[in-house]
Amino acid sequence: MIFQSIYETWRSLLDTLWKALGFEGKEGSLVVLGLDNAGKTTLLHRLRTGGDVRSFPPTDRPHQTEKFESQNIKFQAWDMGGHEAVRHLWEDYVCECSAVLFLIDAADTKRLEEASFELDALIGEKVVKGLPVAILLNKCDLEEEAMSTTEICKRIQYDDLRRMQGEDNISIFRISVLRGEGYQSAFRWIADFL
Numbered sequence: 182m183i184f185q186s187i188y189e190t191w192r193s194l195l196d197t198l199w200k201a202l203g204f205e206g207k208e209g210s211l212v213v214l215g216l217d218n219a220g221k222t223t224l225l226h227r228l229r230t231g232g233d234v235r236s237f238p239p240t241d242r243p244h245q246t247e248k249f250e251s252q253n254i255k256f257q258a259w260d261m262g263g264h265e266a267v268r269h270l271w272e273d274y275v276c277e278c279s280a281v282l283f284l285i286d287a288a289d290t291k292r293l294e295e296a297s298f299e300l301d302a303l304i305g306e307k308v309v310k311g312l313p314v315a316i317l318l319n320k321c322d323l324e325e326e327a328m329s330t331t332e333i334c335k336r337i338q339y340d341d342l343r344r345m346q347g348e349d350n351i352s353i354f355r356i357s358v359l360r361g362e363g364y365q366s367a368f369r370w371i372a373d374f375l
């Protein structure tokens with residue numbers, strides 16, 4: 182009984198704090214972009230199920246997830262195919278969203294240039310102006326292969342991207358969907374824009 186009452190007091194204090202911080206009722210719509218095999222579908226599945234990781238076939242058409250919660254905010258996301266043949270669809274979905282997640286496979290040195298090309302083209306699009314863009318360097322669990330953030334920033338010319346997008350509107354995060362690490366900070370960062 183005493184534990185129940187301590188628990189309830191604690192919950193109500195947390196709720197009050199949460200509301201005071203302005204987090205209550207926030208909702209966000211995301212579009213998740215990046216080359217094929219970057220880990221987009223795996224990330225969204227993990228977020229939606231709260232931890233489950235499994236394999237998926239390549240995403241061949243845009244798919245909207247059910248609502249899921251992260252950092253006490255309700256999100257809905259467009260999972261976009263990353264294959265070259267369907268990348269032309271990205272732009273149409275960006276305008277519907279309040280934030281962009283761009284996944285890069287940090288362990289794929291060979292395709293970083295291709296990822297950089299697509300990211301650069303995306304940031305150059307009018308529809309992306311003013312939107313928060315979170316660059317997620319995924320697969321950092323592959324410690325031997327994953328490139329350092331410094332190396333990736335240099336190779337994708339991150340300073341130029343920051344100038345184009347506005348320093349406050351773009352940020353970079355190291356994550357591992359497999360381990361469930363890192364993307365929470367990205368969602369916290371996005372929360373400030375909602």
Ligand SMILES: Nc1nc2c(ncn2[C@@H]2O[C@H](COP(=O)(O)OP(=O)(O)OP(=O)(O)O)[C@@H](O)[C@H]2O)c(=O)[nH]1
Binds near residue numbers: 218219221235319358
């Ligand atoms: N090691 C490692 N593998 C991962 C991680 N996240 C995803 N993968 C693997 O990367 C592969 C591609 O994952 P998907 O989520 O299907 O990639 P996608 O970005 O949705 O690809 P498309 O739908 O083709 O655009 C799968 O084999 C995943 O298991 C991670 O954090 N670490």
Ligand SMILES: [Mg+2]
Binds near residue numbers: 222
């Ligand atoms: Mg996919």
